[in-house]
Amino acid sequence: MVTDSGSAGDGTIALLWGLREGPTRGPKPLLSLERIARAAVQIADTEGIAAVSMQRVAHDLDFTKMSLYRYVAGKDELIAAMIDLAVGEPSDPATIAGDATGWRPRIEAWVRLLGETWEAHPWLPGVTMGERVMGPNEVGWTEVAQAILQDSGLTPAERMGLARMLGGHIRTTMSASTAGTQPWTSPLQAEILRDHADRFPVLTALAAAGDAPLECGDREFGLRVILDGVERLLAERSA
Amino acid sequence: MVTDSGSAGDGTIALLWGLREGPTRGPKPLLSLERIARAAVQIADTEGIAAVSMQRVAHDLDFTKMSLYRYVAGKDELIAAMIDLAVGEPSDPATIAGDATGWRPRIEAWVRLLGETWEAHPWLPGVTMGERVMGPNEVGWTEVAQAILQDSGLTPAERMGLARMLGGHIRTTMSASTAGTQPWTSPLQAEILRDHADRFPVLTALAAAGDAPLECGDREFGLRVILDGVERLLAERSA
DNA sequence: AGATAACTGTGTCTTAAGGATACTGTTTCC
DNA sequence: GGAAACAGTATCCTTAAGACACAGTTATCT
Incomplete structure (x- = not known):
């Protein structure tokens, strides 16, 4: 059994898994991990993850920064709580x-x-x-x-x-991710590509050919390709 | 043509694409973007990206922190230079x-x-x-x-x-990535899974069945699946 | 009932980070 | 030879995470 003093209680995440038995004495807690995480998620959704600071989250809840540390071991754990709340x-x-x-x-x-x-x-x-x-x-x-x-x-x-x-x-x-994708989605990147057209002839041709509709449908295309590949593997195996 | 005062010169990356014509007057630069990026990459490779700070990079080069800003517009651009150097x-x-x-x-x-x-x-x-x-x-x-x-x-x-x-x-x-992967690779995660075996019966069974060898081969497996899927798509299309 | 232990929220301090700015010294062009 | 342009430095500012001691609050034990 994992206890608060066990190995799983160290580091982060302990709270997420419902460890830490509720205390009896002392004042009633006015906050909760969930309220904190909810406020943080809202900030991240609207202004980006960079806007999420302890200060900012506390301000949105009308508390001081340090009060959050009664519910969260550190920012890592806050992020972990945000993830689990957002994923649902x-x-x-x-x-x-x-x-x-x-x-x-x-x-x-x-x-x-x-x-x-x-x-x-x-x-x-x-x-x-x-x-x-x-x-x-x-x-x-x-x-x-x-x-x-x-x-x-x-x-x-x-x-x-x-x-x-x-x-x-x-x-x-x-x-929102451009990692390893078309180098002409951003105007700046497109301008750079145009300036170095000789170094990247294939990309330049691609950019010239289809301007807009290359972005959409990637997810469905990839999903189909992957699952088709799986089915082919299974078909080969059963033959 | 992209110039240093053009839109591509703002923000980051300008240096990477060889903009900014070399100056003639003044003392010879003792550093270079490449030396700086190389030092930063070495730190990141050995101690992780979190260890890369302007201070730390400058220290490794025996310069002051602010001297780096003669070669790099900011940390974002340093990271960009690191990426391009590391990718090769x-x-x-x-x-x-x-x-x-x-x-x-x-x-x-x-x-x-x-x-x-x-x-x-x-x-x-x-x-x-x-x-x-x-x-x-x-x-x-x-x-x-x-x-x-x-x-x-x-x-x-x-x-x-x-x-x-x-x-x-x-x-x-x-x-190094565990995102969305087996929840028993880390000892801590495995312990949590064991404590909640009733909530996750399928994962518990998987963890009990194959302990070690589930990690390896993912890359080749996925590569095969994806390209098989592509070939199937092409075969269907040509028929 | 009163003392005490446990707990919540706050105020203050420390450290480390990125970056702005003003300065000193150096090199080259007019 | 002076002045402009540059390199590296020292100092300061801002923001962030977090440690720590404190004041007020509540349940338990004697």
Whole structure:
């Protein structure tokens, strides 16, 4: 059993998993981890993650900065709480695609729901990188994906790899992310590309050919490609 | 033409693209953007990106912090220079896969090279998120990918989408990234999972079944799945 | 009931970071 | 040879995270 003094209580995240038994003595707490996280998420949604500081969150709640530290071990834990709040509770794997029962429509529905959730919180990609501990909702999303893929015919390792890949695909195709994408989306980048057209002939030709509609549809295209590839793998294997 | 006083000279990145004509008067510069970026990359490689501060970089070069600002407009530009230095010059699209000439082995080689490059600089994923302007090397990698995919039969939009997806796949399968991956890789996370086995039965079963070998091979698996999916798309289309 | 321990929220201080600005010394062009 | 343009420095400002001691509040124990 994990206790507050156990290894899981150190570092971050302890609060998210409902550790720390409620105290009895002392004044009633006027705040809560959830209220704090909610205020922080609202700031991040409207003004970007950079606007989220302890000071700012406290100000929005009409408290002092240091009072937040009664509920949150540090900023890392606040971010973790924000993530788990923003990600939200996952859907039921059985009914996620309505009456469809196959693994493919259900995992497609999972990806689309995940995408909608992430698009509502564009700061999520930047904050979910690197080593960290996931909260219950985030683990819940993973659980749902694995439940859906359980009867897909893939090996356990492949199932995990596929879920990881699909989550990464959402991150890659966020509308706010330009990482590794068309070098002419931003006006500045386009101007640079035009100035060095000789060094990048293929990109220059691409930019000249299709101006606008290259952005949209990436997510659905990639989703189809990935799942088609999986089906081909399964078909080969059963033959 | 982009000049130093033009729109591309504002903000960051101007130096990376060789703008700013060399001055003639005054003392000889003792530093250079490249030396600074190289020192910063070394710090990031060995101690993590968080250890990279202006102070620290200057100290390693035996200069004062403020002297760096003669070569770099700000930390954002330093990071941009680090990225372009770390990413390095791309390979020749014609010979990237030896004597293989098809688009598939060549794009596979591109992905593997990109992966090796990124693994050498584990801080790259966290730093290449969000809106930013790419440097010449990074645009070069994109150019190479597009050159390879030119005769694949995909539409321009699909070619861009695929390259974006493959770059994202590298990011997703970095060994240092646990985003959306197995919730038992870290001991702490594994302990939490064990304590909540009832809430996550499928993950618990997966963790119990295969302990170690679920991590490796994700990258190759995903690469195969994606490119198989592309080939299936092309096959359907030509039929 | 009263003392006490446990707890909440606050005020103050420290450290580290990015960056602005004014300065001293140096080099080259007019 | 003077003046303009530049390199590196010293000092100051702002903002951020967080440590710590304190005052007020509440339940428990004697």
